[in-house]
Amino acid sequence: MAGAIEVKFYSLLRRRLGKASLALEADGLTVLELLLLAEKRAGQSFLDELLDRERGLLTGTMILVNGENVRLKQGLETRVGAGDTVDLFSPAGGG
Amino acid sequence: MNGWMGRIVMVDLGGHSQKEIPVDGETRRRFLGGRGLGTKLYSDLCPVPIDPFAAANALLFMTGPLTGTVMTSGRYEVVSRSPLTGTICDSSSGGSFGAALKGAGLDGLVVTGRAERPVYLYVHDGIVEVRDASAIWGLDTQKTQKAVQELTSAKASVACIGPAGENRVLFAAIMNDKDRAAGRGGMGAIMGAKNLKAIAALGGQATAIADADGYKAMAARLDRAVDKNPVTGKSLQVLGTSVLVNVINAHGMFPTRNFRGGVFNDAEGTSGEKIAESLLQRQSACYKCPIGCGRTTRTKSRNGEGPEYETVWAFGAHLGISDLTAITEANYACNELGLDTITMGSTIGCAMELHESGALKETMLWGDAARLAGWVEDTAYGRGFGAELALGSKRLAAKYGRPELAMQVKGMEIPAYDPRGAQGMALSYATSSRGGCHMRGYMIMPEILGHPVFLDRFVTAGKPEIVALIQDISAVVDSAVLCRFLQFAMGISTLSEMLRTVTGLDFGDEELLAIGRRIYTLERLYNNRAGFTRSDDTLPPRFFNEEFQTGSSRHRVVRLDEMLDGYYAVRGWDTQGSPTKATLAALGL
Ligand code: SF4
Numbered sequence: 028m029a030g031a032i033e034v035k036f037y038s039l040l041r042r043r044l045g046k047a048s049l050a051l052e053a054d055g056l057t058v059l060e061l062l063l064l065a066e067k068r069a070g071q072s073f074l075d076e077l078l079d080r081e082r083g084l085l086t087g088t089m090i091l092v093n094g095e096n097v098r099l100k101q102g103l104e105t106r107v108g109a110g111d112t113v114d115l116f117s118p119a120g121g122g
Numbered sequence: 123m124n125g126w127m128g129r130i131v132m133v134d135l136g137g138h139s140q141k142e143i144p145v146d147g148e149t150r151r152r153f154l155g156g157r158g159l160g161t162k163l164y165s166d167l168c169p170v171p172i173d174p175f176a177a178a179n180a181l182l183f184m185t186g187p188l189t190g191t192v193m194t195s196g197r198y199e200v201v202s203r204s205p206l207t208g209t210i211c212d213s214s215s216g217g218s219f220g221a222a223l224k225g226a227g228l229d230g231l232v233v234t235g236r237a238e239r240p241v242y243l244y245v246h247d248g249i250v251e252v253r254d255a256s257a258i259w260g261l262d263t264q265k266t267q268k269a270v271q272e273l274t275s276a277k278a279s280v281a282c283i284g285p286a287g288e289n290r291v292l293f294a295a296i297m298n299d300k301d302r303a304a305g306r307g308g309m310g311a312i313m314g315a316k317n318l319k320a321i322a323a324l325g326g327q328a329t330a331i332a333d334a335d336g337y338k339a340m341a342a343r344l345d346r347a348v349d350k351n352p353v354t355g356k357s358l359q360v361l362g363t364s365v366l367v368n369v370i371n372a373h374g375m376f377p378t379r380n381f382r383g384g385v386f387n388d389a390e391g392t393s394g395e396k397i398a399e400s401l402l403q404r405q406s407a408c409y410k411c412p413i414g415c416g417r418t419t420r421t422k423s424r425n426g427e428g429p430e431y432e433t434v435w436a437f438g439a440h441l442g443i444s445d446l447t448a449i450t451e452a453n454y455a456c457n458e459l460g461l462d463t464i465t466m467g468s469t470i471g472c473a474m475e476l477h478e479s480g481a482l483k484e485t486m487l488w489g490d491a492a493r494l495a496g497w498v499e500d501t502a503y504g505r506g507f508g509a510e511l512a513l514g515s516k517r518l519a520a521k522y523g524r525p526e527l528a529m530q531v532k533g534m535e536i537p538a539y540d541p542r543g544a545q546g547m548a549l550s551y552a553t554s555s556r557g558g559c560h561m562r563g564y565m566i567m568p569e570i571l572g573h574p575v576f577l578d579r580f581v582t583a584g585k586p587e588i589v590a591l592i593q594d595i596s597a598v599v600d601s602a603v604l605c606r607f608l609q610f611a612m613g614i615s616t617l618s619e620m621l622r623t624v625t626g627l628d629f630g631d632e633e634l635l636a637i638g639r640r641i642y643t644l645e646r647l648y649n650n651r652a653g654f655t656r657s658d659d660t661l662p663p664r665f666f667n668e669e670f671q672t673g674s675s676r677h678r679v680v681r682l683d684e685m686l687d688g689y690y691a692v693r694g695w696d697t698q699g700s701p702t703k704a705t706l707a708a709l710g711l
Contacts, residue, residue, distance in 0.1 A: 039357060086572060087572050117352060122607070
């Protein structure tokens with residue numbers, strides 16, 4: 028979809044939501060605004076897997092905008108727009 | 123004594139003799155147990171590097187002061203010189219064998235010599251019996267474990283080799299408690315060279331605890347921390363280690379087709395999420411472990427354990443294979459035959475690129491899932507081209523005149539994180555004391571997963587200090603001996619509190635870090651004697667010269683030259699990578 032932001036759900040998020048992605052018709056949002064919108068559209072809460080109660084990123088949460096971790100940008104204030112892909116990973120580990 | 127059993131037995135299989143190796147309190151305090159004390163004892167027993175398959179070579183099975191106490195403490199460490207790399211090597215395995223060995227009264231078991239005919243050892247009540255194993259030689263690891271339990275006790279925990287170890291495949295694993303593996307470095311081949319098929323350990327004795335109340339409180343805190351932590355309390359339980367497939371792929375550093383690509387288009391089909399909804403029967407866990415990252419799985423025709431992240435990659439993306447059933451069944455075959463899945467898969471990938479480049483005639487094609495299990499079997503039995511795969515990638519690529527196509531460091535194959543995507547991981551691979559291994563210093567934790575803090579993966583500044591620190595902490599955990607996954611939920615202070623309540627010795631954080639540094643330096647000293655220098659602290663040329671064109675690690679190469687000198691300086695090693703006199707003096711080495 029041309030004017031959409033693609034939000035992809037991985038790990039525990041995907042299991043919770045039962046879906047792998049959502050296309051959101053939106054532009055010029057912060058990542059936090061995008062997350063709130065995605066939660067609304069998904070019809071089910073999931074932000075507690077990614078954020079703490081003060082809406083800060085949990086240790087280990089990975090949010091990638093076009094493959095780049097938002098922690099290296101402006102965190103939850105990072106701006107996203109139509110055509111961007113946002114990957115959401117709740118804290119994960121392995122080896 | 124608290125924490126330790128105070129008994130290490132050395133068995134000479136050739137001379138039919140046994141003796142106790144005395145270890146004083148100071149040495150225990152300086153090296154703890156497991157990897158640290160094992161490396162110390164090994165360096166004393168075999169100071170001059172010798173052929174790992176020589177009868178005189180020693181093979182150590184070590185537990186630590188925490189073995190058999192808190193959660194995840196069933197592990198053990200196997201220490202010797204690796205036949206694959208020629209470096210000092212310790213290989214770690216979960217399950218409960220470590221707890222059983224210690225419960226049988228031993229902190230460690232040292233095996234030297236070569237038996238004239240196959241034997242197995244039965245350790246119980248502080249003694250070691252050497253018994254005939256002629257009837258079980260040739261059996262796979264699962265049948266061996268069952269047979270040895272029938273010959274000893276149904277309650278015994280058994281570590282053994284399969285056909286791969288018997289045939290001295292250079293990356294043969296030691297398997298215990300069904301499918302747990304001391305996988306890397308070919309420790310199973312050393313057992314084979316000694317004609318040692320298995321070790322059964324029957325526990326029973328509890329580890330004496332110095333401060334019982336403090337221990338209980340600490341264990342309860344640890345329970346809560348592990349439960350509350352989203353990685354140990356949730357992700358590892360539900361999705362296992364393969365949750366990383368999508369994570370690492372999204373970072374553009376999921377090695378594809380022998381590290382020529384960093385994005386695997388079929389990653390989703392081999393992900394932890396996919397395994398959870400298809401093959402997974404249930405979680406499985408090691409001794410006293412509430413995490414249970416193991417996967418008990420079933421394909422249409424078979425069942426077993428795995429695959430874990432590294433195996434999903436080694437038989438999957440690395441070979442251009444997306445057939446999860448084929449990957450899983452190749453994993454089962456490795457478990458049964460006793461092979462390290464990482465080196466096995468990586469070597470097949472190397473052969474595929476050799477074939478594609480025209481250097482190798484043997485037909486090995488990317489994506490050929492149908493032949494996968496056959497290659498694994500041929501390797502274990504040394505049949506046909508399998509006899510060449512059994513050499514590992516470094517020797518194979520050299521034989522066909524293309525050494526640069528082996529994705530290895532010091533002869534050990536690099537696992538499932540492309541170093542172009544994480545500069546600290548690159549430095550960690552290059553300086554790892556057992557070669558291309560992620561477990562010496564798992565920089566993926568800060569550089570990708572953001573634990574305990576998040577670091578920019580493409581930056582080199584500051585990485586030498588952090589790599590050295592993580593290598594040191596890892597050496598302590600491997601010597602305590604605990605599972606590394608606890609590190610998601612605990613820091614070094616929790617570890618010193620565990621050690622204090624169990625042993626009664628007050629190790630501050632600083633002392634623990636010094637122990638880690640001492641162990642890492644001792645390993646380096648051995649490797650220096652074995653001929654390894656600065657020129658071995660490197661990576662295959664691909665990582666310096668070739669850039670990915672797609673994915674979020676595109677246009678990146680490893681910048682090792684920006685980090686290596688700094689790393690040596692942090693470690694107190696000279697420019698050739700040898701510890702200086704002052705460093706040795708400071709560490710009491
Ligand atoms: S976390 Fe996994 S590997 Fe570690 S002890 Fe538990 S089950 Fe074993």
